[in-house]
Structure formats: C-alpha cells, structure tokens
Amino acid sequence: MTSRPHRRPSLFARLPYWLLAILLLFVIGLWAITANQTYADIFRTLSGGVLTTLWVTFVAFIAATLLGLLVALARTSPIRVLREIATFYVEIIRGIPILVFLFYIAFVAAPAMVAGFNWFFAPLIEWGLLPQASVRGFDFVWRAIFALTICYSAFIAEIFRAGIEAVGRGQIEAARSLGLSRFHCFRFIIFPQALRTILPPLGNDFVSMVKDSALVSALGVQDITLLGKLSASSSFLFFETYNVVAFLYLTMTISLSLLVRWLERVMDTRMRT
Template sequence: MAPSPVRTSPFANVPWWLLAIALLFVLGLWAIAADAGYAQIFRSLAGGVITTLWVAFMAFAAAIALGLLVELARTSANRLLREVATFYVEIIRGIPVLVFLFYVAFVGAPWFVAGINVVLAPLLQLGWLEAVTIRDFDFVWRAILALTVCYSAFIAEIFRAGIQAVDRGQVEAARALGLSRWHCFRLVVAPQALRTILPPLANDFVSMIKDSALVSALGVQDITQLGKVYSSSTFKFFETYNVVAFLYLTMTISLSLLVRLLERHLGGKRQ
C-alpha cells in the first residue's frame, strides 16, 4: 500500500512573528469593541488618522519629486549643479527631522512670507492685494514642507543607488545609438532602476508614517497630538497611548507586509 500523504497544517509555513502580530491586532480590536473606554478613545483619535495619512502622502509625493530633481542634478554634466546637489544632500541628512521641523516652522516660514510680500510690494502699494501674514501659512503645510525637504535627501540617495545599479554598458550602448541623455534615462535607465528603488521607497514611506508623529510638536491635529490632548484631559494615559500605538502599528505593519509582497513579486520577475 502507498503511504498516506502527510497532512500539514495550513499555518505550518506562517512565521510565528506574523501570528503574534495577528493575535495582537485581534486583541486590540476586541478591546476597542468590548470596552466602552477604549471605544471612546478610538472615536476621539480616529480623526487624526486622516491628518496623519494626508501629511504623510503629500510630503512623500513631494519628496519623491524633489529627490528625483536633486539626483538628476547630482548626475548632471554641470559641475556646479553636482556640487550644489551634493551639498544639499549632505547638509539635510545631517539635521534631525524634529530640529528641521522647528526651523522650517518658525524660521523658514517667516522668511518665506516676507519674501512673498517683497515680490508683491508693487501690488500691495496699489491696494490690489493684501499683505500675506504668517498666519496664512498653516502649520500643516509647514510640517509637510519640512518632511518633504528632509526625506528628499534620503530619497535622492535611493535614486542614486538605483541608477548606479544599471549596467554602464547599456547606457553607453544607448548613447552610441544616438539617444539623447534624457531619452537614455527615460527609456533605458529608469525602467531598470525602478525595480531596485521601489522596495526602499516603500520602506521610506513606512518611516514617513512614523515620523509624521513629530508634527504634533507644532500642534497639528494628528493621532499623536489628539492622544496628548485626550490623555491630559482625562488622565487615561495608559489606555490612550495603547490606542495611539495600535493605530500606528496597524498602518505601519500593513504597509510593511505590502512591501514584503512587493519585494517577492519583483524578486520573482528578476529570476
């Protein structure tokens, strides 16, 4: 008789750490659904999720665009552009995000508003426009600007690694065929570099979600700020920060799992 096939559990190949995370998620949902206190905290903080995601998405999209421009400047044939872009990357990467956040919010924003008023001075004198005040520059946009600049330096390095991963011979062959520098980048370098840079870009977005909590220092009504306000008014610090941690973990772990799937998908394509 042929030996009967060995039956394996459907969870046999599932990592234990993933099962532990799933258990924590279920326990968190159960606590929020079953406990009236946790449910009230969740309702109070739910609005901050939209603000957190809005700040993260806007800042990350702008950081990708700015980071690409910086990296194109670093690979430019013009030495001045290369030196300026490299100076930008090295300086920004050396400043803590929180420090830069304060600098943009309380130093850069007033300078920016003053510059706009100088440019619009003729129209202001004619009475056609009103002077821009610092109050017109919302703290949410100041936070988005600060995160954009900070992350653009790191994203520029990701783009550099992706571009350098493309075989130099392919670039030289494309140039020999008569392609311009721009067409060579768009048709040869970018499609291949994209597979290399997507996973680290996704990881940077996960980091952006976590670093967005720093905008609470400016009073932006994100998850962390709403948690601070609620806990200080009710003295339920333990319960409140449990919910804050649960919300951040739900977003970041979900994105991390998507990144792992993306890496496996791209890895399968390379084989």
C-alpha cells in the first residue's frame, strides 16, 4: 500500500486565525472610511494627528533607548556609586504613573529648567549674547517627549540590564584575557548576544509607547486622541469618531508588532546559521 505524498499546507492555511481576524477588521474599517462620507471626514480630521503621534513616539523612544542603555551600563558597573545612583533612578521613575510624570515635567520641571537656564546664563543674557528663555517658549510637544523619554528609559534600562547579564561571565573573562578593552568587549561580545534577548521586550515597549503617547493629549498636544476628542465634542459623533481613533491606533500597533516578530525570526535565523 503506497502512502500519499505529503502536501505542504497552503499559505492561507498556515496563516494564524487571529491575524485573519485582524485583517478582516482592517478591511471593514478601511471600507467604512472609503465608502462612508462621515467616516471619511473624521479620518481626514484625525490624519493630522498621526504625524504628531509618530513624531513624539519615535523621538522619545530613540532618546529613551540611549538613556536606558547608559543607565543599564551604570547598573552593571563595578563601581558601587554608579550602581546605587542608577538603581535609585530606576526605582523612583518606575514608581510614578506616566500621566502624573507628564504633568510634573510639563508644569514643574519645565519652568524650573527655564529658570535654571536664565540663572546660569544670566551674564550672557545681560550682554545680549543670548535671549532670555520663557516658559511659553518651551513647546508642550517637547515637554511630552522629555517626559516619555525619562519614564521609558527606566523600563528600557531593565531590559538592557537583563540582556547584558544573560551573557555568560566566562565569555567576558575570556575576551578580557585576550586583551580586549571594556568597550570592545561590550561591542563585539556582549551586545551582539544580548540583542537577541533585548529585541522582543524592546519592541513591546515601542508598541506600548505608541499607545501611551495618547496621554500627551492631556497637555494639549494635538495627537490622534486630542483631535478625536475635539471632533467628537463638536459633532457629537462619538461612536464614529472613536471607531476611527481605535482603527488608527490598531493599524499602527499591529503593524509594529508584526514588524518586531519578523525581526525576531530574522535574528533567530542568522544566529542559527
């Protein structure tokens, strides 16, 4: 009795059902925006907030990643003072809600920074070499970026620390015995191996920041959430407006999640080869 040849399942059969359901929702949302004039008008109104949301997210995430890496290096430093300061920073920042920290940066830290700038450069300001800074000149978009940077740097620092400590101490000692400096040891030995551990949670934090960027609407930043709130308040089309708001956020977050999964598979393939 001959066995039937094994057939490879089709691409449609291999797609996960949750992804098919999301694609169906995306098609329905896109159809509603293109076929319904009310949804089309709302989408046109909110589309300006997409750029603001992406701008705030990308700038804050890049800055938070760099700051988080520095904090993680301090937490894993052999110098105790650096470890204690970095640990204090992480524990304090992670214990404050993001919305509270946004208000604190916007209405407490920003005026203090402006006052400190004017005090430190007072001679140059008196001589006319520098203009006097004002709180009104400190744009709320940059206050929001600064707040998100500090908040997420504490969480990203823990991600980097976990990835660095996952690398075996024997490899680090072997690299040091071969004459590599601490910088080259980190660049060629620690970071390439830690990146595989770091990437998934780092991608999740990026997706989370896209969602948490909606909190900047509390400061009057004209992102998707604020424009949706203003549009719904003026038209009373709350159902239609927040459907479009949810559609825009889902499109961005799901796309980024799929991109992170693809990067994980690429890195796994390269590590195995």
